[in-house]
Each structure stands twice: as structure tokens, then as C-alpha cells.
């Protein structure tokens with residue numbers, strides 16, 4: 018038996034309906050959505066439309082056309098950042114961001130966009146007051162992750178979103194680690210742009226993701242080309258979603274994503290969250306009992322998502338992850354997790370941490386195995 022505890026990277030396994038939907042679409046549908054008027058092409062278009070509707074329902078979006086499909090959260094974040102920002106703009110962000118935010122911002126900084134980074138505490142939490150103070154000079158955009166992929170820390174979007182709207186500051190939320198776990202209602206939280214992977218908490222296949230763009234907000238496309246609609250203009254379509262979705266759609270992936278969102282809606286986010294956070298709570302209690310083990314960035318439980326980071330004194334994180342895999346078939350991830358600033362913040366740069374991220378298909382027994390394995394591993398190395 019292998020025990021997969023790397024759901025922060027991608028969720029695995031997926032509920033059965035996802036495999037069936039993707040397989041059926043690839044085998045039987047055989048048509049490109051929006052690219053023909055024969056029956057299968059219309060069915061493929063309907064499938065995309067229904068996926069958009071399901072996503073709109075999950076994120077409280079009134080007009081499903083404001084959901085743009087992408088290949089990943091990375092693409093959604095790049096689309097939002099490069100599509101929105103111009104030289105001279107100011108952006109406020111945090112020290113807990115993933116490279117999918119940090120690297121586009123660094124390229125934009127070299128093109129004349131001013132970036133202000135607000136430091137989190139060692140618990141990974143960025144005080145809303147500090148972010149508000151950094152916004153005193155009226156940035157164009159506040160961009161931050163809802164939950165950290167290193168510590169799981171959940172930022173106070175529910176407070177920051179409405180505040181930014183009042184100040185006329187746009188918000189881009191990286192929902193990579195919270196979509197499918199915490200409520201992300203773009204209306205209630207007043208989020209202008211929301212980037213989400215399809216393949217993590219929404220249970221879709223890899224190669225799926227989306228960007229929500231608030232009504233009336235115009236952003237430039239990252240890619241231009243065929244959209245299947247009006248082909249006469251030399252320019253991309255002005256309307257969404259076509260204007261930001263050039264090229265043949267990933268219909269089998271999106272069929273899987275639709276099934277994933279339907280699974281989430283039928284199961285209930287509350288049920289999923291209760292289950293996953295129970296496992297995380299147990300880990301937070303038990304891991305520190307292992308001699309030399311330190312949890313990093315584990316702040317208030319009511320601000321905790323599903324990623325947890327730890328180190329063990331005298332052990333290289335990469336060696337721990339290697340031994341867990343080789344000797345116990347337990348899959349965790351070691352290193353910086355594409356978030357170097359987050360490790361500088363919590364004091365684990367450059368060696369990084371071992372990250373454990375339970376998901377819907379994990380259970381108490383898996384956690385027990387991990388704890389036993391870590392106990393054995395530290396004992397045998399001490400002896």
C-alpha cells in the first residue's frame with residue numbers, strides 16, 4: 018500500500034467519476050468545442066458550458082462567462098498579472114507567495130511595475146493591518162495566496178477583499194491551496210480576480226485551471242489565436258471567455274473537472290474540510306511528540322489549511338522524504354515547494370522542510386503509519 022500525502026501538489030487519487038468523465042470524453046466525444054455545428058461539436062461546447070456553470074456555482078459567480086479556463090493556476094496567475102499590469106503600476110503582495118506569483122512579479126518589476134512585499138509572521142500569517150498600511154500609496158493591485166502551500170496558513174481575504182474594494186484597489190487571490198476546501202465566494206469576499214487549479218482541491222485532471230475575472234474588468238490575453246467564433250477580425254474577440262481562451266480546449270480534462278466540482282458540491286465543502294482538517298489537527302498534535310521534530314508556521318488552528326511543514330533536527334528534509342518513500346511507501350515532499358520567500362519567513366531557507374498534505378482519500382490509519390515511520394526513522398538514525 019502506498020500512502021499519498023502530497024495533495025498540495027495535486028490531489029490523488031480522484032473520485033471515480035472524474036476518471037470516467039475524462040475517459041468517456043476522450044473516447045466518445047471526438048470533437049473540438051466551439052469548432053463545428055455537427056452534433057458531437059455541439060455536445061463538446063455544451064460540456065464546456067456546463068463546466069463553466071459548475072465552477073460559477075462553486076465560486077458564487079453570477080455570469081459564468083467570467084470564468085476563463087486555463088491549463089493551471091500558474092497560467093491563470095500569469096494571465097491576470099501580465100494582462101492587467103502596466104509600467105508605473107504599484108502592486109502589494111506578501112512574503113508567503115508561490116513562484117507562480119513571485120516570478121511574474123519579478124519580470125514585471127524589471128518592466129517598471131513597483132512591487133511592495135509585506136512580511137508575514139513566523140506563523141505565516143500576514144496581519145491585515147500591515148497590508149492595509151502598505152496600501153497607503155494606492156496600489157493598483159493586491160495579490161496574495163488564500164492558503165500557503167508551505168504552512169497552510171489562511172490569510173484574511175474575507176477582511177481584505179471588502180476593504181480593498183472600498184479603497185479602489187483590485188484583488189487577485191491565488192486560490193491554489195484553498196479552492197475546494199474553504200468557501201471562496203467572489204461576491205461575498207469581493208474578489209476581483211481568482212486563480213484556481215483544477216487538479217488540486219477541485220479533483221480535476223492535470224492540465225486544468227481557471228481564472229475568474231470580475232465583470233467590466235478588462236485584461237489582455239496571454240495567448241491569441243483561433244477561438245472558434247468570428248474569424249474575420251485581425252484582433253482577438255473582445256468578449257469573455259473567448260477573448261482569453263484561444264486554441265483548442267482541453268475537453269477531456271474539463272469533463273473531469275466538471276465531475277470533480279459536482280463531486281465537491283454533492284459531498285459538501287464542510288464535510289471535506291472537516292475530514293481533512295481532522296487529519297491535520299491530529300498531525301499538529303502528534304508530530305511534535307517525535308524527538309527533534311519541529312513544526313514550522315503552524316499558527317492558529319482556525320487559520321490552518323491542509324499543508325503542514327516540519328523538519329527534524331540533524332536530518333536533511335530530502336533524506337526524510339526519501340526514506341519515507343523507500344522504506345514505508347509514504348509520499349511527502351521535501352524542499353522549498355516553489356516558495357523561497359515563505360521559507361525565509363518561517364526560518365527554513367535554504368534547506369526547506371518536509372511537507373505533508375492530507376486529502377479527501379487519506380484516513381487516520383495513514384496518519385498513524387506516517388507517525389510510526391517517522392518515529393522509527395528518527396530512532397534508527399539516533400542509534
Ligand SMILES: Cc1ncc(COP(=O)(O)O)c(C=O)c1O
Nearest residue numbers: 089090091115117162166193214
Ligand atoms: C499557492 C500556489 N500557487 C500556485 C500554484 C501553481 O499551481 P499549478 O500547479 O496549477 O500551476 C501552486 C501549486 O503548487 C500553489 O501551491
